[in-house]
């Protein structure tokens with residue numbers, strides 16, 4: 001880990017406090033999946049504005065494994081935030097009534113991510129909260145997220161951190177061990193893992209991204225070429241829609 005974790009954590013705290021204060025918000029809502037990104041993002045939110053002003057919402061579907069729900073609850077307990085659980089199955093069941101909209105795991109998965117976003121924003125609307133993002137720099141650069149789904153947020157406390165750095169920050173914050181050890185997964189279909197779907201490991205991807213950034217986005221090997229293709233293809237997820 002090259003960056004000074006301590007100084008950067010203070011800067012994140014200040015950024016979150018400023019965003020909440022300038023929005024006149026009562027607090028923060030964050031989707032807690034039982035994974036490391038939402039754990040670290042929620043822990044930052046709790047540090048910044050106090051755990052009593054943060055609510056974690058676990059939004060399981062039929063493909064969510066019970067260990068993930070238990071880990072999300074354990075995370076909320078360990079950082080002292082309220083934990084709510086709302087199944088997204090009734091909403092997904094309604095989508096299944098529209099022919100073809102949920103026919104593949106890919107289609108259903110993106111609908112799950114956007115359903116979670118809609119519920120988090122409804123809670124934010126009702127309670128005057130800001131929605132806390134959980135995107136890290138690696139998935140942001142690769143576009144490995146659902147556009148207007150899990151990528152939608154009002155604050156982004158961990159967007160500057162590569163996935164491999166999230167684990168180091170999580171360890172420094174004392175995030176529960178089971179969350180630190182599980183393989184990253186979007187949890188959108190049974191058996192899905194990030195590294196399986198991307199076809200590269202996070203250490204490989206992060207090394208390639210750092211090398212590409214240093215070289216002015218010139219690929220020097222096959223892994224860097226593959227990563228660069230994903231970065232280019234997902235440019236639209238990092239910019240405003242074209243308009244006049």
Ligand SMILES: Nc1ncnc2c1ncn2[C@@H]1O[C@H](COP(=O)(O)OP(=O)(O)OC[C@H]2O[C@@H]([n+]3cccc(C(=O)O)c3)[C@H](O)[C@@H]2O)[C@@H](O)[C@H]1O
Nearest residue numbers: 109110113139143144145146147150185186188194197236
């Ligand atoms: N060049 C372009 N200019 C402007 N817009 C463009 C575009 N190309 C596609 N689009 C639009 O973007 C859409 C495709 O983007 P999107 O809907 O996001 O879908 P897409 O990127 O195809 O799929 C999402 C990926 O993210 C993964 N994911 C999702 C959610 C969470 C996580 C996780 O790690 O937790 C991972 C998921 O497994 C899948 O691999 C197209 O249908 C189109 O509407």
Ligand SMILES: Nc1ncnc2c1ncn2[C@@H]1O[C@H](COP(=O)(O)OP(=O)(O)OP(=O)(O)O)[C@@H](O)[C@H]1O
Nearest residue numbers: 031032033035036037038058059134150184185186
């Ligand atoms: N079952 C769920 N309940 C609540 N929020 C969820 C759920 N599944 C996904 N999310 C939200 O979508 C975000 C994106 O998922 P993603 O898998 O990238 O992150 P993670 O689960 O926190 O960490 P990891 O990538 O290591 O699995 C989560 O951080 C969380 O905010």
Ligand SMILES: [Mg+2]
Nearest residue numbers: 033035185186
């Ligand atoms: Mg996950």
